[in-house]
Amino acid sequence: MGYEGKIFKYVGTRPIRPDGIDKVTGRANYGADQNLPGMLSGRILRSPHAHARILSIDMSRAARLPGVKAVVTSADFPEIPSVVAEGGEGGGVNYGDMSANVMARGKVMYEGHAIAAVAAVSDAIAEEALSLIDVKYEILPHVIDVDEAMKPGAPVLHGHIFTTGIEPRPEKPSNIVLRTQMGLGDPDAAFKDADIIIERSFKTEAVHQGYIEPHAAVAEWSEDGQCRIWCSSQGHFMVRTYTAAILKMELSQIRVTPAEIGGGFGGKLTVYIEPVAVLLARKAKRPVRIVMSRQEVFRATGPTSGTSIDVKIGAKKDGRLVAGAAEFRYQAGGFAGSPVGPACMTAFACYNMEHSRAVGYEVLVNRPMCVAYRAPGAPMAALAVESVIDEIAQKLNIDPIELRLMNASKEGTTAAYGPKFEAIGNIECLNAVKNHPNYKIPLGPNQGRGIASGFWFNFGGQSSAAINIAADGTVTVAYGCPDIGGSRASMALIAAEVLGIEFEKVRPVIGDTSTVGFNDVTGGSRITFATGMAVIQAAEDAIVKLRERAALIWEIGIEAVVWEDGHARPASANAGDFEPLSLAKIAEQAPLTGGPIIGSASLTANGPGPAFGTHMCDVEVDPETGHITVLRYLVTQDAGKAIHPSYVEGQMQGGATQGIGWALNEEYFYSADGRLQNAAFLDYRIPVASDMPMIDTVIIEVPSPSHPFGVRGVGEVSIVPPLAAVANAVSRAIGVRMTSLPLSPPKILAAIEGK
């Protein structure tokens, strides 16, 4: 079916989300809410050392404690080599590393690394059992900082890592997992044509995704090898795939039921506790629940990389950019996992620049294994590039929007990472800021305005959906993607739109891994795009069946039946004179016309529409205290087509807020012995409502050519510009270019004093 030029009836409206009331009334069940008869409490012992060899683990006293029903160490896990898997659902994953991260094998790589686990009849007994586990360590020298970890002579975390991407292969193992490079043209030559070159180095701290809900999982094991898992995650099929790989099980033997998820932001795209809970349940022959504490979340999950970045950009006097070069050094944590690849790919994507080079290094440090965090790798890269762009605008005395408009990538621009852009909304976002009333508000003393753009690919991936039509004409949309940002509402709106029935008649339901078709994770801003496309196709499949049934009732051919506005109608006067049949009328007769009416679809969605956004941040800096107040904040972003504008705006505001926190407050403090000192929300400060102004939003809609409705992912690009937007605003407010995040008061005061 063609939807181009269609005037949407439900898509673009703002009904209350189907999961809204359950969530605000506290009725929604999250990971820790699952409760099974006979369930045990599982607890994990974690390393107090940043880097150490495990000489021995004596579980005997813990195992003997009355009430303890099972103990587990890495010896209970299958041996899996540390290599990257190929093909299939889990392609690209190093299951050996994942397993060793879930439960340390021989060595601990960071403080908080899991060493052993117990399951007991109460939380208190489980805690006591942990204290009875006797671990003997040989403490090893450790390294926390990315630049330190790259130096010759730094403590080497793994003996088997020989940097890939360097020819010839290095002779000695190091912490540098890989070197990657990409680019266009010949930047070294092009820099010679520049009238002005700005070169800067930046440093950002590792930050945590900061989801409110700690990881929680319940596992149940049956003697025939079947197991069930209930947990909160960004993809219960992912939990199935990873748990099966780590425990060498068959996929269909594991049934994962999704709980509601209290935030993920990329941090729930892997497993930590699920395989442990399964092993404990298997040994104990009883269900086991593991719920992380906030301390454990900080010490053993997340974060995204802390980085060290050099950027050099050259421009003509008129503002035309001629060349860019960047080097990204990204922390990986104790195992490989940094997003340095996307950093290189996204760095210069907002600009139509003929010559560019991006080099990336992924570097092991004694920190938790990095995992995805919303547009992984891109915000730090954008900080560096957009700060330099801002400085060029300052130096050339050009309006920062105009400079960007002059150089903006657009349809037909070849991106540095390869593809030629189709229709994109980069320029539209810049113009939306330029034309916004906020941009005209004059600034006062100690105030500054920062502009920054950002880019994110978005991801497509595999999705499946089914449309089940009940006898009263109400409809269930069943699929398998956890709802983080309102995707239930999107799926219901899309189904209502295609079927032509009211939104209220459609109930979206997220099924477990055994009852619905496979779906990739809720990540990559892919759900409304890819699963939405599966819902469109499933609804279209249902419409074919509805037309078939109408044709059967009318005793005419299906080609003589059209579907319009929720009704089967004769295609023409020639087809016959029949009263239109509503979906409900056809559904009522389904038992007599062939049985239940079900539409289904599955697909791999390729070529998701890339997303751009431009942010504007106004700050005021208190020169006495170094405190920064965000006065106003504007997000413009290309959504392609906003299915539910409120939740698109929510994504825009949420990404901006997280980026502002990253820019201003968030960082990990490590002691000299490599122990995290601020593993709690009191000391690791994410923005709260009172820190923030209302964030203004402008949704741009440049339809994506790869989606029937023009949808683009909206969840991630909103976190790409804020680091730079805030830093640019602060730099302009105090008259000093700030290159190190977070912009904490001591740094601000030092910069003002050093002026």
Added chain:
Amino acid sequence: MGYEGKIFKYVGTRPIRPDGIDKVTGRANYGADQNLPGMLSGRILRSPHAHARILSIDMSRAARLPGVKAVVTSADFPEIPSVVAEGGEGGGVNYGDMSANVMARGKVMYEGHAIAAVAAVSDAIAEEALSLIDVKYEILPHVIDVDEAMKPGAPVLHGHIFTTGIEPRPEKPSNIVLRTQMGLGDPDAAFKDADIIIERSFKTEAVHQGYIEPHAAVAEWSEDGQCRIWCSSQGHFMVRTYTAAILKMELSQIRVTPAEIGGGFGGKLTVYIEPVAVLLARKAKRPVRIVMSRQEVFRATGPTSGTSIDVKIGAKKDGRLVAGAAEFRYQAGGFAGSPVGPACMTAFACYNMEHSRAVGYEVLVNRPMCVAYRAPGAPMAALAVESVIDEIAQKLNIDPIELRLMNASKEGTTAAYGPKFEAIGNIECLNAVKNHPNYKIPLGPNQGRGIASGFWFNFGGQSSAAINIAADGTVTVAYGCPDIGGSRASMALIAAEVLGIEFEKVRPVIGDTSTVGFNDVTGGSRITFATGMAVIQAAEDAIVKLRERAALIWEIGIEAVVWEDGHARPASANAGDFEPLSLAKIAEQAPLTGGPIIGSASLTANGPGPAFGTHMCDVEVDPETGHITVLRYLVTQDAGKAIHPSYVEGQMQGGATQGIGWALNEEYFYSADGRLQNAAFLDYRIPVASDMPMIDTVIIEVPSPSHPFGVRGVGEVSIVPPLAAVANAVSRAIGVRMTSLPLSPPKILAAIEGK
């Protein structure tokens, strides 16, 4: 695909059922095992009177009791007229009666009838609250016996019942809900040609289905009108349909998750507590669990009809049957619901008799509303007909098998209820008994051998199934029918057979009402037949997709790819020289060839193959005590095609056992004031293992023409012959024709004495 003549690889084998280990280890979760945060205990107040007008219900003291969170009476239910609904999923149901049975409106129709309900924070408080409910009754005269209830002057239960099926419509309301009649030829004339006519009257008692698991349900309500129900039932879609109808809700707003079911036998084909739990949860704003006690199960659920039956059959001297006539008077309980229709339809179906008439009456009495019990209505009809057949054989001195073989219905016979039989296994079953070694064992003193045949239509109905293929080539079969008798094993065997992969690679999963397509109830012996057919079609749909993917990989047309033995292969040497691709290999590449591979199907299965069975029972009667010992018991039955022979045999043995209990022990004792005196398994005695010999079985396989594999339903026909087989054996043992069940020792002694 054609399966005729196929040599099955998995179908017909006897693997351990997928739900087996969970059930024997106690891990399986039944209705009462669901536990939600903040869940309340729901309890129901029940009428102590058999028939009474409710003058007033004062809930105020109960509601004020601390810890009581909600109270409910019929005033909280929508008004629904007492008429039979038309069309759709719930067609043929009288929702007004169902609602009034769930919660009494104005009058109580039987002792145990629900009057009010409470939800409280503990069982004890809920119980105490029940004692604080003040109900004022006007006690009315009642009637328990079916023949009494038909008499003019009997207490009339409902003022609006004017017998249907009688012309002209009666002027006065009565307890006779309907009169039905069917037949062939002119029996009154034909009786004149008979050399011998036997005419007998029979009486059977109401019996309960006797499932081990009492009814249990948990309901949760959200302020937006969505609700969830977890319960044990024979059909969670049925629970959805009925709850929606009674509470005037939309179907898609209710999500019902099936628990394991601890027996149903037809008794869990309706709702009792689910709508009550929903209303309590709505008022309390907290989840509510209601679990019936065994007392409540006996007083307020089930049973099947007690009956009063007259049968007259005429035969020639050579044994040829010339005519039959029967009148069936079946109890309905306090609301219409007797299976007198199927009694009339099945009564003479085993015989090729040109002249027959069956008349049925459904009669209200002050007992619980009758619901289905395994082949509803047929066992009592078979008792009557097969006893008279046995007596004719005795009188004519013909072997009872030979008499039946001489008159047996077969392919081409027109059944008294209308259709002409296609291929059926009636004669094969009779011959299987005749040729069985048990039939040759000589009998001793006080011993008797009883033969009886039985017939059941079986049901088709609506089913849906999906085949989800995981990346490692393991498969989930998702559908929506509770597994009572091993249907998970059947569905997995069928899927393995069609796909050509090992049984162990297939995991059958029963999904909730929102995540899988609609399925009719687990009843009518329909699951292996109809849902099995949906699984075949879903697997065939998956195979089309697997062939498409192989064609894509090989870059040839799909028509050049065949599926054989779990592999895609080139259709011929011309198609190309390709290594066969296994299902797992194709699945691994699915992300790159179009996404997840899912097969789906939905259908209305028509024309299920009718089932026949012949039973042989040997008993010994102790003339001192009247105690009856079942010496041996043989069941032969036409399964069409036994998918999992062990579970077919289990159905044959289970039906026989229930029938033996019905024949020998089971009955309700009512006091003069209409109160049930034996509402517990100690006093209502169902057979236990030590009462029974090992039941021998012979599976006959006359393929059903209406199923691709030839499957017929096997769950119900096994309970049709036993009442007659036992009664015939006892009658022959003691030399007195026994016509009243149960054959309790006092009756036996009285018969021996009266000889």
